[in-house]
Amino acid sequence: MAELLQQVLNALVLGCIYCLVASGLTLVYGIMHVPNFAQGNLYMAGAYVVFLLESLFGINYWFVFLATLLIMGAVGWAIERVCFRPVRNAPHVNSFVVALGVLMAIEGLIVIFFGADYKEVEAPWKRIVDCGGVTIGGQRLLLILGTLLTMAILQYFIKRTKKGMSLDAMSQNRELALVVGINVNQMSLLAFMISTGLAGVAGALMAPVSFVYPAMGMTPLLVAFAAVIFGGMGNLSGAVLGSFVMAGAQVFSTQYLSSVFSDIAIFGIMIAILLFRPKGILGGRG
Amino acid sequence: MTRASVSPKFLFSIVGMVFLIIVPEIATTGFFLHMATVILLWTILCLSLNVIFGYGGQLSLAHGGLFGVGAYVYGVLATKLGIHFWLAFPAAGIVTGIVGLLIGIPSLRLKGPYFVIVTLGFNIILVAIIRNLTSLTGGVNGLVGIPGPGIIPGPFFALDFNSKTSQYYLILFFLLVFWLVMYFIRDSRIGKCLAAIKEDEDLCQSVGINTMWVKVQTFLLSSILAGLGGVLYASYIGVLAPDDASFHVGFDALVYLTVGGIGSVVGTILGPVVMILISEFLQAFVEIRLFINGLALVILIIFMPQGLRGGVAYLWKRLFQTRGNAT
Numbered sequence: 330m331a332e333l334l335q336q337v338l339n340a341l342v343l344g345c346i347y348c349l350v351a352s353g354l355t356l357v358y359g360i361m362h363v364p365n366f367a368q369g370n371l372y373m374a375g376a377y378v379v380f381l382l383e384s385l386f387g388i389n390y391w392f393v394f395l396a397t398l399l400i401m402g403a404v405g406w407a408i409e410r411v412c413f414r415p416v417r418n419a420p421h422v423n424s425f426v427v428a429l430g431v432l433m434a435i436e437g438l439i440v441i442f443f444g445a446d447y448k449e450v451e452a453p454w455k456r457i458v459d460c461g462g463v464t465i466g467g468q469r470l471l472l473i474l475g476t477l478l479t480m481a482i483l484q485y486f487i488k489r490t491k492k493g494m495s496l497d498a499m500s501q502n503r504e505l506a507l508v509v510g511i512n513v514n515q516m517s518l519l520a521f522m523i524s525t526g527l528a529g530v531a532g533a534l535m536a537p538v539s540f541v542y543p544a545m546g547m548t549p550l551l552v553a554f555a556a557v558i559f560g561g562m563g564n565l566s567g568a569v570l571g572s573f574v575m576a577g578a579q580v581f582s583t584q585y586l587s588s589v590f591s592d593i594a595i596f597g598i599m600i601a602i603l604l605f606r607p608k609g610i611l612g613g614r615g
Numbered sequence: 616m617t618r619a620s621v622s623p624k625f626l627f628s629i630v631g632m633v634f635l636i637i638v639p640e641i642a643t644t645g646f647f648l649h650m651a652t653v654i655l656l657w658t659i660l661c662l663s664l665n666v667i668f669g670y671g672g673q674l675s676l677a678h679g680g681l682f683g684v685g686a687y688v689y690g691v692l693a694t695k696l697g698i699h700f701w702l703a704f705p706a707a708g709i710v711t712g713i714v715g716l717l718i719g720i721p722s723l724r725l726k727g728p729y730f731v732i733v734t735l736g737f738n739i740i741l742v743a744i745i746r747n748l749t750s751l752t753g754g755v756n757g758l759v760g761i762p763g764p765g766i767i768p769g770p771f772f773a774l775d776f777n778s779k780t781s782q783y784y785l786i787l788f789f790l791l792v793f794w795l796v797m798y799f800i801r802d803s804r805i806g807k808c809l810a811a812i813k814e815d816e817d818l819c820q821s822v823g824i825n826t827m828w829v830k831v832q833t834f835l836l837s838s839i840l841a842g843l844g845g846v847l848y849a850s851y852i853g854v855l856a857p858d859d860a861s862f863h864v865g866f867d868a869l870v871y872l873t874v875g876g877i878g879s880v881v882g883t884i885l886g887p888v889v890m891i892l893i894s895e896f897l898q899a900f901v902e903i904r905l906f907i908n909g910l911a912l913v914i915l916i917i918f919m920p921q922g923l924r925g926g927v928a929y930l931w932k933r934l935f936q937t938r939g940n941a942t
Contacts, residue, residue: 364728415917422674423916425731426873429866430912437906445902551739554732562728592743596736603729604721 331462336580342469342538344576345476346372349531351553351568352483353524359500359563360520363413363424367431369550370439371525375401375532376541377439380448390453394533401529402522409521414514439543452537472534479530480569483523487565496520500563552579555599561609570611574598623931627881635787639780648779650895655786656848657887660868661875662790662797663840668869669878670806671833672813676865677718677734678841680741683860685711685842686849690758691751693850700764700776700850707846708839714741715838716831723830726816738862746857757856761849786847793840797880800836805829870908873915876924885923 350372357365378400382393412431416423454467487493499506499516507513531549539545553568556575560567575595582594602609635655642648664678688707692698698706718737722730745752752758764776764785776785800806808829811819819826849855875886890911894904919926 358728362728364732412913412917419916419920420672421727422672423920425674425728426869426916427913429869430909430916433866433870433905433909434913435909437903437909440902441906551736555736558729558732589743589747592739596740599736600721600733603725603733607725607729 334463336584337577338463338465338469340573340576340580342472343580344573345473346531346535347549347552347556347572347576348569349476349479349527349534350549351556351572352480352565353527354553355557355560355563355565355568356496356500356520356527357524358557359565360496361413361417361424361517362421363428364554365524366425366428366550367408367435368524368528368553369546369548370432370435371401371404371528371546372532372535372549373541373543373546374404374435374439375529376450376536376545377443377448377532378529379533379536380443380450380541383450390537394530397529397533398526401532402526404529405522405525406518408525409518413521414517417517436543436546443543445543447540447542450536450541466538468534468537472538475530475534479527483527483565492519552576552595555595558599559602559610561611564609564611567609567611571609623935631881631884639783645779648783650891652779652783652786652851654884654887654891655783655790656844656851657868657871657891658884659786659790659793659844659847660841660864661872661883661886662793662880663837663844664865664868664872665878665880665883666797666800666840667833667837669872669882670801670813671809671830673723673830673834674731674869675722675734675834675837676731676862676869677722677738677741678837678868679862679864679866680738680860681711681715681718681838681841682845682848682864682868683745683855683857684714684741685845686855686859687745687752687758687845688842689846689849690761690855693762694758694760695751700762701767704843704846708843711842711845712835712839715835715842719831719834719838723827723834735862738860738865742857742860742862745860752855752857755857757854759854761853761855763850763853782851786851789843789847793843794880794883796836796840797883800833801880805832809833867908870912872922874911874922876922877920879922879924882922882924889923 350368353371354365354368357363357368375397378397379393382396386392408431412427413424416427452466452468454471456467458465458467458470485493487497495506495511496516496519498509499511499513506516552575553572556571557568559571559574560569575598578594578598579591582590586594638651639648642651660678660682663681664675667673667675685707688710689700689703692703692706693700718734722733722737725733746754748754763782766776767774774781776782800809808819808824808826811824812826812829816826845859848859871886871890872883873886874882874890875884876882890908893907897903897907915922921928
């Protein structure tokens, strides 16, 4: 029983990371209709920003955390303006290729500056919490709480503020949003900055738990895609649901079958969803 | 427009072809010949991607995996069963074609980003399979000692493919055949349907074209070409690792194709030539390669979506067309 609970907890931690990455992915897709292949590497870049800031200024995790959020937001601003805006009116497939180019460029840049080896980031809170046979590291607890807080803020922003509601409106019905005078450029920029910010938060929360290395973004990217497709592209609550389902599928298939099956399970679910319910489990918008 | 002049395109093709044929003669070092062979192998992968992406507009990210499947099928047949190259070559093509159908039939039902993501997913699955069929593929340790094409015994004469030069010519021969296939596809009925699907798939369906069937046929052909490219790669390089089937291989092919010119025949070799030479010049900084590739992809798509092929055609027009009109 304790073992099962421990697995559930592991899935929860993984799910949180996927959830942050996938939310950004689905937000950008909803507004710009671009599957942002670079999202996983933006998460990786966030982890490296944490590593850099910590090695420069020592560990003050809160400062580092906020600085990462701001830096990644700025990175998102730059990428949207420089890479994605010029292809907005080009054939649709061009923006996919640009996203792949950004993916490669970010990874290349990180390898040039930091090398390909594994880095370690010190955790701010090293205590291990024990609640009835199930143990959880302090940082993992922080990760879950941090994700909850971030998602709550995001939800508040989208449902309660004017900018956020415009964003939501645009992803629900682009033409009508244009008719009522919502600015496409502004919304794309906003969506992209939020999305890279979320990736940065995910990287910052994960960096002390796992190692930091250039290829760390690929699995979260692919799982996040699977999650987003599971919930329906552009659907935020669907992405959150999908992330935890995929994390569960990954953890339990690794535990009870073998690690070979975790990739196959995740993409198997994804492909099955696409074939039989292409709009996702929640269908359309939730 | 001058009358009866030789078209520059034709002239370029002849010059290029002659150059490709004399490469082993002018190659002063073995390394130069090796580079030329590697470029030809990449060209084959680029042209296979070009068939489905350039002509059909379907961006497949599974081509690294299909290339790897071809390579591994040959590797396994040749090392474990000792099957001769000339039997294993078509066998690997058939197997890759079947894998291509298994991937293509579900994926091609999807459009736009979904197709791209699902093909990427299939590539991950292929690598996972290759990594874990340890008894056949050697798992993460890879396959070593894959034999080359060897000697074709003939009644009157035997063709010997043991030297590097002869392997270069063998690969060049297949490249030329594949190019012809590509030309044939482009001008066939399927090619015209593909061009129409690229423009507007719904419209094609409404005028009664079975777009799914056209796309499946094209994907099948494209996978076979990628797989045969993989066989040639495996027989030339002699060792395989699961990374040879990674989606990064497909990404690189996409970069080269974009640099050369998506949808153009000459672009499939122009891209590999330019990008591989650039990365050779930058050999001191191996890490830079990924960055340069990514940057090239973004810059070209934004500023020169037709690639170098489009750029050269544009310059040619600007330089010579005005003079032609004046006379």
